[in-house]
Amino acid sequence: MTALAATVRSNIAALMPTFSSAFSGVALLILILIACAAPWLAPYPYDLQNLSIAAQAPSAAHWFGTDEFGRDVLSRVIFGARTSLSVSLVAISLSVTVGILIGAICGYVGGRLDRIVMSIVDLTWSFPEIVLALLIVAIIGPGSSSTVLAISIAYLAQFTRLTRTQIKSLKRQTFVEASLSLGAGPTHIIMRRLLPNVVAPVIVVAMLSTGNAILLEATLGFFGMGVQPPVPSWGAMLSTGSAQLFSAPWVILLPGALIALSVIFINLFGEGVLHALDIKAQARSH
Amino acid sequence: MTSYFIRRLLAMIPVFFVVSGVVFLIVHMVPGDPVDNMMSVGASANQRAEIIARYGLDRSLIEQYLTWLNNIVHGDLGTAIVMRRPVADLIMSNLGHSLALGGWALMFSAVAGLLAGTIAASFQDRWIDHGLMGVSLLGSTVPTFWLGLLMIMLFAVELGWVPVSGARSWTSLILPVITVGLGGMALVARVTRISMVEIAREDFVMLLHAKGLSRWTIQLRHILRHALIPVVTILSLRIGLIVGGSVTVEYVFARPGLGSLLIRALAQRDYPLIQGCLLFLAIAVMLGTLLGDLLQAAMDPRQREDSAQ
Numbered sequence: 087m088t089a090l091a092a093t094v095r096s097n098i099a100a101l102m103p104t105f106s107s108a109f110s111g112v113a114l115l116i117l118i119l120i121a122c123a124a125p126w127l128a129p130y131p132y133d134l135q136n137l138s139i140a141a142q143a144p145s146a147a148h149w150f151g152t153d154e155f156g157r158d159v160l161s162r163v164i165f166g167a168r169t170s171l172s173v174s175l176v177a178i179s180l181s182v183t184v185g186i187l188i189g190a191i192c193g194y195v196g197g198r199l200d201r202i203v204m205s206i207v208d209l210t211w212s213f214p215e216i217v218l219a220l221l222i223v224a225i226i227g228p229g230s231s232s233t234v235l236a237i238s239i240a241y242l243a244q245f246t247r248l249t250r251t252q253i254k255s256l257k258r259q260t261f262v263e264a265s266l267s268l269g270a271g272p273t274h275i276i277m278r279r280l281l282p283n284v285v286a287p288v289i290v291v292a293m294l295s296t297g298n299a300i301l302l303e304a305t306l307g308f309f310g311m312g313v314q315p316p317v318p319s320w321g322a323m324l325s326t327g328s329a330q331l332f333s334a335p336w337v338i339l340l341p342g343a344l345i346a347l348s349v350i351f352i353n354l355f356g357e358g359v360l361h362a363l364d365i366k367a368q369a370r371s372h
Numbered sequence: 373m374t375s376y377f378i379r380r381l382l383a384m385i386p387v388f389f390v391v392s393g394v395v396f397l398i399v400h401m402v403p404g405d406p407v408d409n410m411m412s413v414g415a416s417a418n419q420r421a422e423i424i425a426r427y428g429l430d431r432s433l434i435e436q437y438l439t440w441l442n443n444i445v446h447g448d449l450g451t452a453i454v455m456r457r458p459v460a461d462l463i464m465s466n467l468g469h470s471l472a473l474g475g476w477a478l479m480f481s482a483v484a485g486l487l488a489g490t491i492a493a494s495f496q497d498r499w500i501d502h503g504l505m506g507v508s509l510l511g512s513t514v515p516t517f518w519l520g521l522l523m524i525m526l527f528a529v530e531l532g533w534v535p536v537s538g539a540r541s542w543t544s545l546i547l548p549v550i551t552v553g554l555g556g557m558a559l560v561a562r563v564t565r566i567s568m569v570e571i572a573r574e575d576f577v578m579l580l581h582a583k584g585l586s587r588w589t590i591q592l593r594h595i596l597r598h599a600l601i602p603v604v605t606i607l608s609l610r611i612g613l614i615v616g617g618s619v620t621v622e623y624v625f626a627r628p629g630l631g632s633l634l635i636r637a638l639a640q641r642d643y644p645l646i647q648g649c650l651l652f653l654a655i656a657v658m659l660g661t662l663l664g665d666l667l668q669a670a671m672d673p674r675q676r677e678d679s680a681q
Contacts (some may be wrong), residue, residue, distance in 0.1 A: 217653055220634065324517060
């Protein structure tokens with residue numbers, strides 16, 4: 087842990103001047119603030135319908151136009167940021183936590199348990215992510231909690247594998263032997279000795295996966311299987327907007343652009359952190 | 373090589389059983405009675421008894437699974453509830469469209485990616501390099517369905533160059549192929565560029581320069597050839613995605629295909645059709661991955677030895 091902390095400190099200087107990652111970090115922060123302050127920032131409530139101004143082009147009153155029910159696109163996008171960010175953050179946190187736990191236990195115990203559990207986890211790689219997510223939503227029904235579950239299962243395998251590989255190589259090191267000979271139990275060794283050495287690369291991969299999670303959430307929303315209306319989500323806005331593609335093309339511009347931008351910012355920021363920690367090799371070797 | 377092929381094939385068998393088991397269990401995991409899930413609303417008691425007999429729904433889960441698997445081996449995937457046609461027929465009539473889209477998209481990723489990567493590497497650190505790499509970062513992060521919609525708006529509606537949707541002529545393939553292939557293209561371009569830049573630093577390249585060969589001969593005949601190995605690895609990893617990777621794009625362009633069939637089945641809660649689509653998608657991913665592994669093993673003997681240990 088101390089070695090890692092030193093690496094972080096010495097490389098933090100290397101991170102700061104990288105303009106693109108600093109810029110992306112600030113942009114992400116702004117996006118999160120906007121999502122938090124949505125009720126105060128949005129010019130209109132997200133579900134305020136006014137059919138007399140339905141499908142209007144951008145104007146001074148409605149900067150990004152109105153949708154087919156006369157709802158303000160900008161307000162819906164601002165509230166949609168809450169859905170996209172919270173669903174993907176919660177899903178990835180869940181996935182990372184469970185992945186680290188399973189990976190640590192499998193890596194430490196090894197043997198038959200390891201083989202059985204890992205072959206189950208690897209199953210998720212038999213389907214493309216979106217198909218897997220659709221499968222899960224098909225079983226438990228659409229909605230925000232099933233979206234969270236679907237995304238977290240879709241990304242579980244990589245966190246589990248990454249943790250397991252590292253634990254496997256670490257558990258033979260002398261500091262673990264020293265702990266064992268002092269009478270430490272497996273829980274103590276995994277939680278206090280092994281995990282602190284393992285989490286950093288997992289966290290970085292998790293950060294990069296958050297970008298993919300936003301895409302997956304939007305895709306599920308686009309198929310109408312994500313967060314259910316009237317709560318706005320970027321993906322669902324694209325889906326309803328695509329029906330009005332010819333009469334009101336402005337509806338799909340802002341939500342799509344924001345999905346793309348958040349994914350790009352997360353990737354650039356994550357790359358910067360990866361660079362700063364210099365753990366690219368470890369992160370790739372799962 | 374033969375022994376590697378056999379080992380790899382044998383390793384797929386348990387995976388197939390587990391994946392098909394999961395697909396089989398879907399009908400039992402969704403809320404409600406599995407018999408109701410397999411029938412249209414308002415079916416008669418006779419039809420109900422027929423379904424129960426056909427799938428052995430009154431027997432144990434293991435027996436049910438074996439009956440189901442046996443039916444599938446004999447080409448019987450059940451009947452779609454809403455569309456009232458055999459699931460096998462529906463899948464067969466859609467599979468070709470998915471294969472065409474995925475295959476052409478892979479081809480596009482390979483050709484366009486190699487081209488962009490080679491150009492970027494040849495003009496390293498100049499504006500054309502930064503421009504191409506910026507565009508490929510954009511290409512791999514922009515959501516495909518949004519990109520598809522934007523391209524429909526620009527090329528089909530504004531300019532009228534290609535049809536908006538459907539699959540009637542080959543021109544209707546152009547936009548979907550680009551949309552699906554752009555992510556792969558970005559990846560191939562990045563890998564090509566990096567490995568060409570690395571190889572350009574090696575001693576043998578300096579020797580070629582010393583021999584007086586022209587810059588482009590060196591770039592194309594020598595550096596690019598060495599740089600191809602990681603590119604083929606990346607491409608072979610993507611073979612598995614040929615059928616399953618374009619679910620969203622098929623839906624956006626209203627093209628027939630396994631993906632749009634699955635989405636329709638999900639929306640209609642047509643469980644026999646859902647099971648059929650998922651099983652075929654999984655088989656396609658497995659076969660594609662197998663093909664990719666074999667390609668890699670054929671090129672790189674180390675790969676074969678790794679798995680023998």
